[in-house]
Amino acid sequence: xxxxxxxxxxxEKAEIQTKIAIEIQDWIVDTIEEKRDKSMxxxxxxxxxxxHLEMRTGFATMRSEMEMRFDSSQKxxxxxxxxxxxxxDARFTSLEKRQDATNFSIRLLGVPIVGATIGGLGVVFxxxxxxxxxx
Numbered sequence: 001x002x003x004x005x006x007x008x009x010x011x012e013k014a015e016i017q018t019k020i021a022i023e024i025q026d027w028i029v030d031t032i033e034e035k036r037d038k039s040m041x042x043x044x045x046x047x048x049x050x051x052h053l054e055m056r057t058g059f060a061t062m063r064s065e066m067e068m069r070f071d072s073s074q075k076x077x078x079x080x081x082x083x084x085x086x087x088x089d090a091r092f093t094s095l096e097k098r099q100d101a102t103n104f105s106i107r108l109l110g111v112p113i114v115g116a117t118i119g120g121l122g123v124v125f126x127x128x129x130x131x132x133x134x135x
Contacts, residue, residue: 100129
């Protein structure tokens with residue numbers, strides 16, 4: 001029975017040492033937090049605060065300038081894209097009208113027309129087609 005008694009005493013001693021180590025650790029953490037809080041309150045009294053504030057305002061100014069530049073370039077890109085899209089739409093509308101006029105001329109004549117005749121008749125029938133569609 002003496003053997004288990006020694007084991008119990010060893011475990012009890014280890015538990016006490018663990019509790020002491022935890023208390024020391026908590027004290028260290030509390031001390032560090034307290035020192036940090038004190039240093040932040042004393043920060044206002046030092047010469048570093050004005051420099052810190054100046055840096056923050058400088059970064060805020062730079063950030064706002066970058067945002068303005070990005071916004072303006074984004075608007076410019078959007079405007080260019082819309083202009084390009086309108087040009088492409090206008091070209092496709094013109095091509096569709098020409099194709100419709102050519103198809104109209106081919107149906108009217110009833111025979112396939114090739115070469116320069118399509119171009120010449122296409123212009124004539126384009127005007128006829130536009131007048132008919134406009135009615």
